[in-house]
Amino acid sequence: MAYRAEPPDGGWGWMVVLSAFFQSALVFGVLRSFGVFFVEFVAAFEEPAARVSWIASIGIAVQQFGSPVGSVLSTKFGPRPVVMTGGILAALGMLLASFATSLTHLYLSIGLLSGSGWALTFTPTLACLSRYFSRRRSLATGLALTGVGLSSFAFAPLFQWLLNHYAWRGALLLVSALSLHLVACGALLRPLSLAEDPVVGGPGAQITSLLCHGPFLRYTIAITLINTGYFIPYVHLVAHLRDLGWDPLPAAFLLSVAAISDLVGRVASGWLGDAVPGPVARLLMLWTTLTGVILALYPVAEVPTGLVALTVAYGFTSGALTPVAFSVLPELVGTGKIYCGLGLVQMVESIGGLLGAPLSGKGNRISRWAMAAVFYHAGGGGEGN
Numbered sequence: 001m002a003y004r005a006e007p008p009d010g011g012w013g014w015m016v017v018l019s020a021f022f023q024s025a026l027v028f029g030v031l032r033s034f035g036v037f038f039v040e041f042v043a044a045f046e047e048p049a050a051r052v053s054w055i056a057s058i059g060i061a062v063q064q065f066g067s068p069v070g071s072v073l074s075t076k077f078g079p080r081p082v083v084m085t086g087g088i089l090a091a092l093g094m095l096l097a098s099f100a101t102s103l104t105h106l107y108l109s110i111g112l113l114s115g116s117g118w119a120l121t122f123t124p125t126l127a128c129l130s131r132y133f134s135r136r137r138s139l140a141t142g143l144a145l146t147g148v149g150l151s152s153f154a155f156a157p158l159f160q161w162l163l164n165h166y167a168w169r170g171a172l173l174l175v176s177a178l179s180l181h182l183v184a185c186g187a188l189l190r191p192l193s194l195a196e197d198p199v200v201g202g203p204g205a206q207i208t209s210l211l212c213h214g215p216f217l218r219y220t221i222a223i224t225l226i227n228t229g230y231f232i233p234y235v236h237l238v239a240h241l242r243d244l245g246w247d248p249l250p251a252a253f254l255l256s257v258a259a260i261s262d263l264v265g266r267v268a269s270g271w272l273g274d275a276v277p278g279p280v281a282r283l284l285m286l287w288t289t290l291t292g293v294i295l296a297l298y299p300v301a302e303v304p305t306g307l308v309a310l311t312v313a314y315g316f317t318s319g320a321l322t323p324v325a326f327s328v329l330p331e332l333v334g335t336g337k338i339y340c341g342l343g344l345v346q347m348v349e350s351i352g353g354l355l356g357a358p359l360s361g362k363g364n365r366i367s368r369w370a371m372a373a374v375f376y377h378a379g380g381g382g383e384g385n
Helices: 013-033 035-045 054-065 067-075 081-097 101-118 122-132 137-179 183-187 203-211 215-231 234-243 248-275 280-300 302-332 335-360 363-381
Strands: none
Touching: 013 035, 013 054, 013 081, 013 122, 013 137, 013 183, 013 248, 035 054, 035 101, 035 137, 035 234, 035 248, 054 067, 054 101, 054 248, 067 081, 067 101, 067 203, 067 335, 081 122, 081 137, 081 183, 101 122, 101 302, 122 137, 122 302, 122 335, 137 248, 137 302, 183 280, 203 335, 215 280, 215 302, 215 335, 234 248, 234 280, 234 302, 248 280, 248 302, 248 335, 280 302
């Protein structure tokens, strides 16, 4: 394939955006809506909430910790076969989970197997998209990641409906069939060769270079702190509302409200990232700080109106920080190193994804304030990048 001097900022790149849209929906839309299954698993296996929350946390951690594997394989074989293989693994994990008889089975099937499939899909797709865009990268990333918001809006009530009609085992079978569409998303990806590629060397040379890159390492630490608090409302919000006396369907619907607000935030942030002059990292710091403040208010909010307002605000700001977080990285390491760079960031931030939900699931208000504080102070990490 001939080397291009710079990203085309369009062309087949818009098909990559379409692929990333559906792929992000089928990965993080499912993860965000998995709180609907949370209450069912607690009742079915008679286990405490903290242990059940490890299912989603292990899946998130494996997806992120295994991302360098997807990056290295994509560098060698191209993103298309890697993402298609990941789709098969993600669907297989959900299929096996429907036969689970203990939490350990769910840890292995959803957490390990589906998480491995997600690791082979998300990072290669986002890295491929970053190589197709330069001037409109934030907007393209924002549009691609709106799939998370739309699917969260649809999946939360859909999963609750499936649980009501088919119980959790039947619902997981249907989620498995849904996840198989990741294979089609992978088929849309087309590798792009850029003039920068021969200079950066192979995966080993790129990883060594990145590990000696100070701004990249500081950025990775900041993203890890952000990730510690990011998924807490999506894992625990339904259970928290049930404790406050909400019915299951309205509680699940509030996740959909957050998803719509998230969608608006991603598009608005993507547009601002390209339109506002100056480093994109400043916008990342702004959105992260606002998200942390909102998260800190959740433990003291009990009135339904206040909870709805907080959820709408959290959906917008947490959605807004996502596209700029991914847009900062190519500016930091270059498009030639984006596969390995994004893979390493995802691997390190898995620590935050692994610990955040279980720590907050202790039911201790102090732990929830602590997670919010970690999220809040991570906003300062973006400025130094």
